[in-house]
Amino acid sequence: MAKQMVHLVFPKELIKKPVIYTMAKKYDIIPNIRRAKVTEEVGEVTLELSGSKEKLEKARRYLERMGIKFEPVVGDIVE
Numbered sequence: 001m002a003k004q005m006v007h008l009v010f011p012k013e014l015i016k017k018p019v020i021y022t023m024a025k026k027y028d029i030i031p032n033i034r035r036a037k038v039t040e041e042v043g044e045v046t047l048e049l050s051g052s053k054e055k056l057e058k059a060r061r062y063l064e065r066m067g068i069k070f071e072p073v074v075g076d077i078v079e
Contacts, residue, residue, distance in 0.1 A: 001050055001051060001052065002050070002051065002052065002053045002056060003049065003050050004048070004049045004050075004056050005034070005046065005049075005072070006046070006047055006060075006070060006071065006072055006073060007045070007046050007072075007073055008020075008044070008045045008047065008063065008069065008070060008071075009042060009044050009068065009069035009071075010042065010043035010044070010068055011042070011067050011068070012040070012042065014043070014066060014067065014068065015040075015042070015043040019063070019066060019068065020033075020045070020047070023063060026059075027055045027056075027058050027059040027062065028051060028055055029049050029050065029051040029055055029056065029059050030049070030050040030051060031047050031049055032047065032049075032050070033045060033046075033047055034046045034047060
């Protein structure tokens with residue numbers, strides 16, 4: 001199982017949607033919220049994601065298709 005630390009930036013229209021939950025269920029990813037800041041205009045979350053490398057990549061593409069900015073945190077992959 002691989003781990004990846006990521007910073008996500010949600011646009012206003014997705015702040016109240018269960019995007020992290022949906023991603024976790026759809027791709028069998030375990031999210032661990034490390035930091036979050038949510039305002040009426042933007043949501044920012046730092047997550048540690050655990051899962052296979054293939055599923056982590058699929059989850060990344062899913063989030064980007066949703067319009068979420070996905071930024072790996074330096075030194076993000078731990079095996």
